[in-house]
Amino acid sequence: MGLPDDPTDRRGLAVGLLDALTGRHQVKGPAPEKLFAITTAYITLQSEHQIDPAGAAAIVFQKLENSEFEATMREMEEVVTATGGQSGTLVQSKDDEYGYRWMVLRNPDGAPSIEDLAVGINAVSSSIEMGGHGERLLCAVFAFRDAQRRKLYFIYNYKRGFWYPFVPAGGSQERSTERELQLKAQMSNELPMEPELGRWFPLWGIPI
Numbered sequence: 001m002g003l004p005d006d007p008t009d010r011r012g013l014a015v016g017l018l019d020a021l022t023g024r025h026q027v028k029g030p031a032p033e034k035l036f037a038i039t040t041a042y043i044t045l046q047s048e049h050q051i052d053p054a055g056a057a058a059i060v061f062q063k064l065e066n067s068e069f070e071a072t073m074r075e076m077e078e079v080v081t082a083t084g085g086q087s088g089t090l091v092q093s094k095d096d097e098y099g100y101r102w103m104v105l106r107n108p109d110g111a112p113s114i115e116d117l118a119v120g121i122n123a124v125s126s127s128i129e130m131g132g133h134g135e136r137l138l139c140a141v142f143a144f145r146d147a148q149r150r151k152l153y154f155i156y157n158y159k160r161g162f163w164y165p166f167v168p169a170g171g172s173q174e175r176s177t178e179r180e181l182q183l184k185a186q187m188s189n190e191l192p193m194e195p196e197l198g199r200w201f202p203l204w205g206i207p208i
Contacts, residue, residue, distance in 0.1 A: 032122055034161055034192050038142055038154060041190035042114045045144065049186055054143035054151065055112035056104065056208035059124045062136040063101040072131035073101075079127055080105070080120050087116040094207060100138065102207055117142065125158065141166075143208045152183070153206060154191070162194035166202055173204050 045051040063069065073093075080091045080103070088108040095101050105120045107113050121140045128137055137158040144152050153166045165183040167176040180200065184193055194200060 076127035
C-alpha cells in the first residue's frame with residue numbers, strides 16, 4: 001500500500017491493518033456488544049461531562065477492487081439505507097487518498113441518535129463480515145461536541161476490540177493528548193478502552 005510507519009499519521013492505523021492481514025496480529029472479529037457500548041456511554045458523556053452527540057458516525061474499511069466486493073458494498077448500502085429509513089438517517093460513501101472507503105451516516109439536523117447510528121454502523125460491519133471480508137474492517141468513528149462546540153471523537157478499532165478518544169487540536173495535525181487521557185479516565189467504566197496508548201492512532205481528515 002506504500003504507507004509509512006508514522007504513528008502520528010492516519011496511515012499508522014493502516015499499518016496495524018497490514019499487520020492483521022499478514023498474520024502478525026490475531027484478528028478479532030467484530031464484537032457488536034463492544035460497539036453498542038457507545039449507546040449507553042453517551043448518556044454519561046452528556047449528563048456528567050457536557051459532551052453531546054454530533055449526529056454523525058462513520059465506518060472505514062479497506063476496499064477491494066473486484067466485482068464481488070463491490071456487489072457486497074451495494075447490498076450493504078441498501079441494508080443501511082433501509083435500516084435508517086424510518087429515522088431519517090442519511091448514508092453516504094467516499095474513498096480517501098489512502099485507498100480506504102468511508103461509509104458516513106448522518107442523523108437529521110437537530111435529532112442526533114447514537115442508537116440509530118450504532119445500528120447502521122453494525123449493519124455495515126455485519127454485511128462486510130458476512131461477505132467474507134471482515135479482515136478489511138478498520139474502525140468505526142462517532143463524533144461528539146463539547147460544551148465549547150469543539151469536535152472530539154470516539155474510535156472503535158475492530159482489530160483490537162477497543163475504543164479510544166481522539167481530540168484534534170486546532171486546525172493543524174495536532175492532538176490534545178491531555179484531553180484524550182482525561183476522557184479515558186472519565187469513560188473507562190463505560191467503554192472497553194484500548195490499554196496501549198501507542199495504539200491510539202490519530203485519524204486526520206475524518207469526514208464527520
